[in-house]
Amino acid sequence: MFLFNAMELITPNIGLVFWTTVIFVIFWFFVGKFAFKPVANAIKSREDSIEKALASAEKAKEEMQKLQADNQAAVRQAQQEASEILKEARELKASIESKAQEKAKDEANKIIADARLEIQKQKESALLEVKQEVSKLAVQIAEKVLEKELSDNKGQQELIADLIKKLN
Amino acid sequence: MFSALRVTFLTLILTLSLGSYNYIYSQENEVADDSVLVDDAKEIVDVETVNHDDPIEAIFHHVTDANEIQVWGDIVFPLPVIVRKADGSWSTGISSQYVDGKDGLVLSHGHIVNVETHSKDGLMDFSITKNVFMMILSVIVLSYLFLGVKNAYTKRGVTSAPKGFQSLIEPVFIFLRDDFIEPNLGKYTDKFSPYIYSVFFFILINNLFGLIPFFPFGANLSGNIAFTMTLAVLTLIITNVSGSKSYWSHIIAMPGVPKALWLLLTPLELLGILTKPFALMIRLFANITAGHFIVLSLTSLIFILGSNGASIGGAIGGTAVAVPFVLFMNALELLVAFLQAYIFALLSAIFIGLAVVEEH
Numbered sequence: 287m288f289l290f291n292a293m294e295l296i297t298p299n300i301g302l303v304f305w306t307t308v309i310f311v312i313f314w315f316f317v318g319k320f321a322f323k324p325v326a327n328a329i330k331s332r333e334d335s336i337e338k339a340l341a342s343a344e345k346a347k348e349e350m351q352k353l354q355a356d357n358q359a360a361v362r363q364a365q366q367e368a369s370e371i372l373k374e375a376r377e378l379k380a381s382i383e384s385k386a387q388e389k390a391k392d393e394a395n396k397i398i399a400d401a402r403l404e405i406q407k408q409k410e411s412a413l414l415e416v417k418q419e420v421s422k423l424a425v426q427i428a429e430k431v432l433e434k435e436l437s438d439n440k441g442q443q444e445l446i447a448d449l450i451k452k453l454n
Numbered sequence: 455m456f457s458a459l460r461v462t463f464l465t466l467i468l469t470l471s472l473g474s475y476n477y478i479y480s481q482e483n484e485v486a487d488d489s490v491l492v493d494d495a496k497e498i499v500d501v502e503t504v505n506h507d508d509p510i511e512a513i514f515h516h517v518t519d520a521n522e523i524q525v526w527g528d529i530v531f532p533l534p535v536i537v538r539k540a541d542g543s544w545s546t547g548i549s550s551q552y553v554d555g556k557d558g559l560v561l562s563h564g565h566i567v568n569v570e571t572h573s574k575d576g577l578m579d580f581s582i583t584k585n586v587f588m589m590i591l592s593v594i595v596l597s598y599l600f601l602g603v604k605n606a607y608t609k610r611g612v613t614s615a616p617k618g619f620q621s622l623i624e625p626v627f628i629f630l631r632d633d634f635i636e637p638n639l640g641k642y643t644d645k646f647s648p649y650i651y652s653v654f655f656f657i658l659i660n661n662l663f664g665l666i667p668f669f670p671f672g673a674n675l676s677g678n679i680a681f682t683m684t685l686a687v688l689t690l691i692i693t694n695v696s697g698s699k700s701y702w703s704h705i706i707a708m709p710g711v712p713k714a715l716w717l718l719l720t721p722l723e724l725l726g727i728l729t730k731p732f733a734l735m736i737r738l739f740a741n742i743t744a745g746h747f748i749v750l751s752l753t754s755l756i757f758i759l760g761s762n763g764a765s766i767g768g769a770i771g772g773t774a775v776a777v778p779f780v781l782f783m784n785a786l787e788l789l790v791a792f793l794q795a796y797i798f799a800l801l802s803a804i805f806i807g808l809a810v811v812e813e814h
Contacts (some may be wrong), residue, residue: 294518295679295743301536301580302519302680305589308669310656313593318648321600326647329606329627335613 421453509754517674517746520564520584522549525669532581535559539568540576547659549581585681588673592659595680600655630654634800638807642696646806649692653685654799661742661791676794679735686735689802694727697809730805734798741794745787752779756761 428446523531532550537559538546545557552561559577560569566581567574582590599619606620616624635650636643660676675681703709705723707716755776760769 295514296739298680298683299519299576299678300584300680302585302678303684304580305582305586306681306684307688309586309589309593310652310688313596313656314652315589317593317600318652321597322648322651324604325600325627326644326651328604328612329624329631332612333628341673348685369631377501410774419603 468809496688501637509751510759513747513750513754515563516750517677517743519673519678521550521552521561521566521579522564523584523587523669524564530564531669532710533584533587535566535578536582538578538580584673585675585678588663588671588675589660589681591670592656592663592675596655596659617800627651630799634803637796638803639810640807642810645697646692646803649688649806650799650803653802654690656796657685657738657798658795661795662788664742664746665787674743676747677744677746679739682735682739685738685798686731689734689805690727690731693730693804693805693809696806698812700812701809729779730801734801738794738798741790745783745790749780749783749787751784 428449465608482735521535522533525531530550532548533550534645535547539544539558543557545559547556549561549566552559552566554560555569558569559566561567561570562572564584565574566577566579568577600623603623603757604791606617610617630651631643631647635647639646651707657676664674664676665670673805705727706720708719708723711719735788753776756769756772757763759772759775
């Protein structure tokens with residue numbers, strides 16, 4: 287009985303072969319065509335779209351990084367420019383200040399020098415005037431003195447004449 | 455929560471499998487008693503020699519095909535019968551009509567046999583048997599599921615995330631494609647992948663249905679040699695029909711091999727054409743059938759130790775031993791169900807891939 291059963295187990299039944307062939311082939315063509323193929327294609331296109339999305343995201347990220355780097359560079363440049371401008375302004379200010387100081391000093395010096403010159407002139411002219419005045423006064427004094435004395439002394443008149451000569 | 459559910463489910467399956475087994479036993483006895491009524495010397499001899507404490511009979515009953523499906527105990531689901539008799543005439547009907555004999559045929563032990571010889575000799579049974587019934591069911595289920603998945607793609611587009619069964623199938627599809635379909639078939643992927651997917655899911659669902667022990671599942675279809683042979687032959691046909699020039703030249707006249715060696719190698723290679731699908735056929739058949747055998751044998755422990763109902767203590771002891779082992783085996787069979795479907799599809803892809811490749 288066991289042998290009979292075992293033989294039955296390993297003997298293919300024609301009916302089952304027939305039905306398996308029919309059902310499987312129908313299944314293969316029908317489901318293969320209307321389900322497996324479209325599903326495989328859909329999965330493929332899904333993968334493609336995911337890949338594309340990932341690639342574009344990567345690209346966007348790169349672009350953003352580039353943009354950020356650009357921005358940073360621009361900021362740095364602007365900062366540099368600003369500091370340069372400031373530095374220049376400071377230098378300019380310093381130079382203007384120093385120039386102004388120098389100029390002021392020169393002016394002052396000039397004014398002082400002029401003043402000195404003027405003073406000298408005034409002094410000289412004052413002295414001249416004083417001299418003239420003094421000489422006038424002296425002459426007048428002398429005139430007065432002489433008017434009194436010359437009338438009586440001839441020698442003294444000569445002396446006076448001599449003095450006047452020297453004075454001139 | 456999840457694991458509790460799983461344990462409950464497994465316990466339910468186990469209980470049902472033990473229960474149905476018990477009924478098979480009782481029915482075995484009954485059918486045998488009924489068949490005494492058929493006036494047939496051979497059957498009487500059978501009844502005398504068959505030891506009903508011997509589980510082999512019941513196990514074979516379970517793993518072989520049948521013309522009816524046992525639902526529960528005496529309740530059977532009758533199936534259409536289409537039989538070509540030895541004289542060339544056809545007999546068609548419903549299996550329940552054959553219980554008391556019809557057209558010289560009778561339903562015995564769930565099988566349509568000749569009344570006279572009490573065997574299937576000379577009969578060609580094209581009936582919608584238990585296996586065919588489950589196969590049709592599996593194809594309907596698969597078609598429904600996969601057309602649903604396909605509709606999900608067309609309806610929701612490829613840019614939205616998969617949902618429900620679609621999200622279960624997508625990783626499987628990608629795994630199969632990336633794991634062995636594309637590496638083996640290369641540019642022929644689109645041409646042959648529907649066959650590989652069909653084979654994989656067809657075998658897988660029938661492996662799984664075969665593990666469910668209650669109606670209308672539980673038929674040992676993928677462990678039936680006719681089923682595995684058909685699929686193996688299909689792989690054989692596809693492999694050789696699509697074989698390239700280089701494939702044939704490597705079989706008949708290998709380039710770069712001394713001509714004298716062709717005498718030795720060519721017959722071997724020609725034999726190889728057949729041995730590859732033959733291995734496919736045997737592997738699936740043996741693995742699935744062996745799994746069913748082990749589960750049923752372990753379950754039989756309950757009845758052997760319990761002396762078929764006479765010893766309650768023995769039955770309890772047998773249950774204590776059998777339940778953990780059957781549980782383990784069912785878990786293992788679940789793995790085997792996936793593994794064998796995977797291997798069959800993988801080897802089919804490799805064989806076809808080797809045949810279609812042009813030069814290397």
